[in-house]
Amino acid sequence: MAAPMHESIEALRAGLTRRKLLDRVFVIIGLTVMLACLMLLAMLFLQLVRDGWPRFTTEFLTSFPSRRAEQAGILSAWVGTSLIMLVTAFCAVPVGVAAAIYLEEYAPKNWFTAIIEINVTNLAGVPSIVYGLLALGLFVYQLDLGQSIAAAGLTLALLILPVVIVSTREAIRAVPKAIREAAYGLGATRWEVTKDHVLPYSTGGVLTGMILGLSRAIGETAPIITIGALSFIAFLPAPPLSAEPPFVSFQWLSDPFTAMPIQMFNWVSRPDVAFQSNAAAAGAILLGMTLLMNGVAIWIRYRFRKKINW
Numbered sequence: 509m510a511a512p513m514h515e516s517i518e519a520l521r522a523g524l525t526r527r528k529l530l531d532r533v534f535v536i537i538g539l540t541v542m543l544a545c546l547m548l549l550a551m552l553f554l555q556l557v558r559d560g561w562p563r564f565t566t567e568f569l570t571s572f573p574s575r576r577a578e579q580a581g582i583l584s585a586w587v588g589t590s591l592i593m594l595v596t597a598f599c600a601v602p603v604g605v606a607a608a609i610y611l612e613e614y615a616p617k618n619w620f621t622a623i624i625e626i627n628v629t630n631l632a633g634v635p636s637i638v639y640g641l642l643a644l645g646l647f648v649y650q651l652d653l654g655q656s657i658a659a660a661g662l663t664l665a666l667l668i669l670p671v672v673i674v675s676t677r678e679a680i681r682a683v684p685k686a687i688r689e690a691a692y693g694l695g696a697t698r699w700e701v702t703k704d705h706v707l708p709y710s711t712g713g714v715l716t717g718m719i720l721g722l723s724r725a726i727g728e729t730a731p732i733i734t735i736g737a738l739s740f741i742a743f744l745p746a747p748p749l750s751a752e753p754p755f756v757s758f759q760w761l762s763d764p765f766t767a768m769p770i771q772m773f774n775w776v777s778r779p780d781v782a783f784q785s786n787a788a789a790a791g792a793i794l795l796g797m798t799l800l801m802n803g804v805a806i807w808i809r810y811r812f813r814k815k816i817n818w
Contacts, residue, residue, distance in 0.1 A: 553795060560789025568789060572742040573771065577782030582790050584741045585771035588657065589726065589797070591745060591760060592767060595661025596668065596725050601718055603665075604672030611673070612680045613702050632670035639667045640734030648735050655736030657745060658761040663731045668721030675720065679713020680706055711812040719805045723798055729769040739774045741766045768794045 557564075571581025611628075615621045643663035653659040683706050691701040707714075745763035749755060768790060775787035 553792065556788045556792040556795070558788075560785050560787075560792055563785055563789035564792075568786075569793075573740055573766075573774075577780055577786055580775075580783075580786055582768065582771055582793065584744055585766050585768045585790070586793070586797070587744055588741075588765040589767045589794075591657050591748075592660045592664065592732075592765065593722060593726055593801070595658060595761070596664040597718070597722060599662060600665035600668050600672055600721060604669050604717070604721075605676050605714060607669075608673045608676035608680060609702060609707075612677050613698065613706065628670050628673050632674055635730075636667055636728050637730040637734065639663060640731035642666070643731060643735050654762065655738070655764055656762045657765045659735050660732045660737065660765060660767070663735055664725040664728060667728065667731060668725050671721040671724065672717045675717025676710070676714050679710035679717070682713065683709045708812065712809045715805050715809040715812075719802050722801060722805075726798055726801070727769055727794065729767075729773060732767055732770065737770050738764055738766045739770055768797075 568581045569586070570583055571579065572583055573585070574580040607628075611621065611625065615624075640663060643659060643666065647653045647659040647662055648655065653662075687705050687709065688701055691705050696704070741764065745765060746757055746759035748757060748760055750757050772787045772790045772794070775783040775790070778784075
């Protein structure tokens with residue numbers, strides 16, 4: 509009787525040892541792949557910095573594009589990209605979070621919501637050029653927004669909206685049901701539970717989805733080319749703020765624009781080596797803008813998590 513029990517214990521120990529070994533192998537493989545990807549990204553970034561090093565000057569940031577490579581700058585490009593990202597975030601994040609809250613907390617579980625969920629998930633994988641064609645017919649022609657910053661921002665908002673919805677739903681779904689049940693037990697309404705408990709605990713996941721979405725949008729070229737982004741522009745949109753009442757202007761929403769990816773594409777397509785250096789410098793700055801944007805979102809996420817832990 510003791511022998512079979514001893515054999516079963518030994519078999520259990522052998523199984524646990526094998527599983528621990530497999531876990532270690534998986535961790536090693538994961539770390540290796542992650543380090544390889546980070547090294548590849550670092551090498552590409554360093555190559556961009558090396559190729560564009562002569563152009564990292566204040567004149568490059570404060571000058572308009574020019575047919576002469578030595579005088580060309582990215583002022584209109586980075587200003588246009590910043591304004592487009594402002595419109596994109598302002599439109600995509602509230603709508604995406606609200607849609608995710610409704611689908612996860614309020615919508616009845618039936619065939620209609622199931623179809624909506626499937627379509628939202630599928631839209632996250634649609635090529636960006638399709639969104640550009642959709643925006644060309646809807647925003648540019650039907651709504652008569654023209655080739656404007658508003659049209660570009662709404663186009664990219666449509667592009668990242670499925671990503672924001674899916675990631676927000678996953679974050680809301682990860683909140684333990686015990687928190688909801690405890691709040692309901694104390695007499696809270698569904699909106700109070702969502703506002704005071706579900707959303708604060710899911711803020712990290714919501715911001716993660718926002719980071720992923722905006723990081724994709726800032727580098728997109730095909731949709732904004734489709735709606736008519738200018739490849740050469742020597743003026744800035746109207747400023748959003750003014751010194752006269754009402755101190756806020758929306759004229760810039762209807763102004764023509766260019767963006768960093770468009771400017772880079774324009775320079776890369778030229779045979780002059782000096783323009784290649786400009787494109788490399790612009791690429792490094794665009795990557796820096798993306799990392800800065802992600803860093804701000806990560807800091808906000810950290811602050812929310814720290815507040816919850818308190």
